[in-house]
Amino acid sequence: MAGIAATSRPSPVITRSPLEVDMPQRPKRLTPSRGPLDLFGSEVRRYRTMAGLSLAQLAEQIPYAPSTIGEIERGESGCDRGFAEDCDRVLDTRDALAHLHDGLFDGRSAAYPAWFADWPEYEGQAETLRAYEPLVIYGLLQTPGYADVLLYGDQKAVQARMERQGVLSRKEPLPPRLIYLLPERVLRSRVGTLAVMYEQLHHLADAVSPRLSVQVIPDGAPHPGNSGAFVVATLPGDSRIAYAASEPQGRILDGRSDVERLNERFADIATYALPADLSAALIREIADEAWKS
Template identity: 45%
Template sequence: MVDVYSPQAIWGRELRHYRQAVGLTQAQLAQKVHFSESLISGIETGQLPASPEFAQCCDEVLSTGGALQRLLDWRKGQVFPSWFGKWRDKEQVATALRTYQPLLIPGLLQTEAYARTVLRGNVEAVAARLDRRGILTREDPQPPIFRCVIDEAVLYRPIGTAEVMREQLDHLVAVVGPRLSVQVVPHGMHSGLLGGFVIATLEGGSDVLYAETAVRGITTSDVEDVAAAIERFEAIRTEALPLTMSPRTDQEDGGGEMDLNTARWRKSSFSGDNGGDCVEVAEVDGGPEHKSGRLIAVRDSKDPNGPALFFTPEEWKAFLLGVHAGEFEPTP
């Protein structure tokens, strides 16, 4: 339902006023300005935004003295597109957020440099996006639980320079914690190829969906749409790598950062002695979420301060069996 008091709807009523004042129907105005009748109808009812070109044509045909173009000045003070404002309001009060993104790092997790590249240097838009991130670090009320799933391609898509990507990926790992998780869906066919979306859970348990399209985002609380999105999110999440193989810096339930420096590292028997790849493994406390209470950490011995991968003992055993069976040998 259109907000009849939104600036966009008020602008549409002004267009209708000037059109009727000169005795033109929507069809007649469409012929004179060379825009479709359906577009004019949508603009007059506040359902569609008017472009500056459209306003200029209408000013000339309706002899308004440039009034319609001047009335578009309200947009200059608008940081977010009109269709995004409704979602931002929901996002700000959400108690939980679930998102799947196939193309870019989710906006709430973007660094300033990454966001600047995506938004093509729009200073106001970048500042607004960074301001949205405040919900993840607020103290009262507590931050929403944030569950993110991203396509693996997002990690390899070069947005800006190599330094921009390095900073963004480091940030992605650093923000993971008990209330924020990031999982990665491997390359290939999966349930998330139809597009990105976000589900906000509000106080009281109701859910709202934000779905992206080629031209704008859509916010809806339609029960069937929301249910379909939740079902799709869970399907995508089951196809994603486990949390132990996705970006992670701490124990999900423990909340403290893993101290890998005190772990007893040993060189894997699959590392070469000829200066090639050197892999180290260590057993670390996996927290109460794991039945065994242990995880296997794997890192490059030449870069002890670099990232580490984590496997459950079962996953590590399966990996070693695969190595023994030659499943990971390079193809000629």
Template identity: 50%
Template structure:
């Protein structure tokens, strides 16, 4: 009896999602790994690794598989959507990525890094290991803050003080990033710094978004991946948590003074 293939977990990463679809179309065509390898210029081991989500395959594997499996370019279109320019967001971030532009108000707490909506391109690139496509996608998200129709959402970002001192990339990148926080601050974009004390945000970053229909949605960072939720109890808990953290934060003017102090004394 042939060994049953390992279960796939398509929600874990873009690679895993693509791999699960590749296996789906291969099995629907009634082909084994060996048989598919006979029809396309890729080894069985390469196809198997792609199906298990262990590596990001070349686009040509998707193209050749579509041809062999008669899948009507489904795999090629999926590959382009997930990996083109290396700018795709992780699958577990997709739900928040879709809802973020629909928000009218955003409240964010960040204990480790600057919020993605406030990052400079250089800071984002350093965080993302030089993946310029992924950094470009992150920076493009910031367009919601300067759009005219619909009106841009308001943003209140509370950042742990330790983030100001955590070197990302280089001192020059940090200096420019902190200057950017000062430059972008306005009536609509507010930044507050919370002292690095024992507050309720030590469990991780989270963002709460208000929607036009009055609903709320939230995104929470985890150790391995994030999670988007609209559960009322979760939202209520995160609202209480944010209020508790913000109560400890410096006022806006003192926060700006601290950012300026760190930028000029630590990173220049």
């Protein structure tokens, strides 16, 4: 209002005690029973805490960033054996972490993202695998050259994928029965060179056996398989678990309704697929027509 001088009040000053200002973020509670990543991470954190080191202090003595160490401790990321050896040296664990790493991962965990790390174990237990992959050849049936392109030359990841394939050729116990469905367009989608594709398609056709069925959905056949790749594993006792691919990361599903929904979708998709013998013939035909140099 005119003629009246405006006055202002000072802003209130909010003070906090030193404890409130400096209190560190409470660390995530770990559940080692959830899986090998959580178990290994909890042991890294335990030994680090016993040594009286912060993440930053440990990072100063090993070639890993504090954020990386934190992810490993929280079970959000795998690591190679070298990380365990470096921690053993600094934390004076008498090789406890390297020994634990060997037992949990057999040298393979670093090649798998955290959300996938438990799936190879389920593959190994499975009596039947039902896989649908609409974009690329299914990982258990990829050649090294094809996998190398998809994994951007990461040799550790390629080797881990090749090692996973051992589940299909083992003698004892019997390998799981694999039923694999794919659209024809996957066979015509180039990954790498002509030679890579030619080798991959013949490898796929040659893989067909009494325990391994590859069935192609011909181009133009409408089907309900447009929501992404998935695998349903039937375990001993007729229980089921599934892995569903998605962005930015896949998921392992153990909820009964989710798994049964995927199992039913697989059955629906399969009604549009060619029999295994006709599929193998089509795969070889496409290899020779489209990819033979």
